[in-house]
Amino acid sequence: MKYQNPVISGFHPDPSICKVGEDFYLVTSTFEYFPSVPIFHSKDLVNWKQIGHCLTRDSQLPLHESKSSMGIFAPTIRYNNGKFYMITTNLTIGKNFIVWAENPEGPWSEPIWLDWPGIDPSLLFDEDGKVYLTGTQDIFRGEASGIYQAVINVETGEILTERRLIWQGTGGAHPEGPHLYKIKDHYYLMIAEGGTEYGHMVTMARSKQPFGPFESHPNNPFLTHRSSDSPIQATGHADLVQYIDGSWWTVFLGIRPAPIPFSGKHHHLGRETYLAPVDWNEEGWPVIGAQVELEMDGRTLKLEEKDQLSSKDDFNDANLAFSWNFLRNPSEECWSLTDRPGYLTLYGASTSLNDLGSQAFVGRRQQHFDCKVSTLLEFSPTKDGEEAGLTVFMNERFHYEIALGIRDGVKKVFVRRRIGSLWKVESEHVYTEEAIILNVHADAKNYTFSYQRQDGEAVILGSGECSLLSTEVAGGFTGVYFGLYAAGIRPKSSAPAYFDWFEYSN
Known part of the structure; x- marks a missing residue:
């Protein structure tokens, strides 16, 4: 076998x-x-x-x-x-x-x-x-x-x-x-x-x-x-x-x-x-x-049938699944599974994905070239700088995100890329509703970012090359994570980000 x-x-x-x-x-x-x-x-x-x-x-x-x-x-x-x-x-x-x-x-x-x-x-x-x-x-x-x-x-x-x-x-x-x-x-x-x-x-x-x-x-x-x-x-x-x-x-x-x-x-x-x-x-x-x-x-190995693991996490358990990780030691004030039962709640602080401190970040590894991740986010930011969403993260200097936040006083969904010292908001759309589904489609070459209302069609918002998050470009010893995150203002955002579910499929 x-x-x-x-x-x-x-x-x-x-x-x-x-x-x-x-x-x-x-x-x-x-x-x-x-x-x-x-x-x-x-x-x-x-x-x-x-x-x-x-x-x-x-x-x-x-x-x-x-x-x-x-x-x-x-x-x-x-x-x-x-x-x-x-x-x-x-x-x-x-x-x-x-x-x-x-x-x-x-x-x-x-x-x-x-x-x-x-x-x-x-x-x-x-x-x-x-x-x-x-x-x-x-x-x-x-x-x-x-x-x-x-x-x-x-x-x-x-x-x-x-x-x-x-x-x-x-x-x-x-x-x-x-x-x-x-x-x-x-x-x-x-x-x-x-x-x-x-x-x-x-x-x-x-x-x-x-x-x-x-x-x-x-x-x-x-x-x-x-x-x-x-x-x-x-x-x-x-x-x-x-x-x-x-x-x-x-x-x-x-x-x-x-x-x-x-x-x-x-x-x-x-x-x-x-x-x-x-x-x-x-x-x-x-x-x-x-x-x-x-x-x-497999020679003489007595191979067992492979477990079919659930690809969707509804955050209904008392603890996070073992596949999830934080970046560095997490602050208890930045996340909760009990503040709103059935949701992962993240409270954005002034620490962003570009920093080395403790962040409102919960992520899991990318394990396949071809895969899709999605999450349902409920978020009502009120101030510029408050944002929450889904990141494709290699390290603090190399990452992409699709997120919901206040930009120039207006609530928008946007795609941003950070490549070394260069960063750019790739695309943004005004978005007035509270709930949004954020998606990342990956293949061996690109990440494609889209969003949708709960009852609507997906709208493609931007893309980014996988190679720019590779070890050959970004350095280091780790690999790409798909992360749920929130960022805000000091000391803690007054707008919690509620993630209802997260799904990984390949």
């Missing part, structure tokens, strides 16, 4: 995976978004269902005024002796930390802060009870480039041995994303090199001892799509897992440049999570055969 890559689409980079019995759990990085580190569950490695987040409280996740693509970098999830452990870096405050939970759905503990520099920390729980902490060099102290390791007490965070350089990789830029495994009589060290761009790759080394010396895989890189014409690019930052039948698999990140002929390489969906089988050769090295494809042979 075949399966489709990516197995988790849209902005879900740096996947890490662990196995507990016949269940698998996976986490990815989230940077400036809150809550952070989504956790997924699967039985078959292909069909993943999000069951929560590891970081859900301000005390775990200080992101105030975090710059875009800072915040939470690559996490690692491991399970040992009845506990799940997630270790990661909050680059906004420059600290590594561990949280743990007895149930993957949470609640997760308060952070155990580590006196350990670098990024991309990982854990190995060895058979003799020792726990190895592996990470990258400290660039601020001028350490040599490479992978560093020590023994750690995971309950207290105390580093128990000296910090040692164990491998410098194969010569690729930015050796990072390390994972150490004990498989039979060898310690295998898998890392990412080449930078998380088109030269990205996975390399491997092994040793009889956890601190080395490590010998390089004779066929490094273990995995890469550099210099290929594959629709999957920038493959790297991988983690290994053994399926219930003993077969081995790897999850890793990759990107899908938009399939537009003669347009150059641009990707805007973010780095996604992919799956590939791993074989072992006679010399005891792991091998991935041909290139990873969008459609792969």
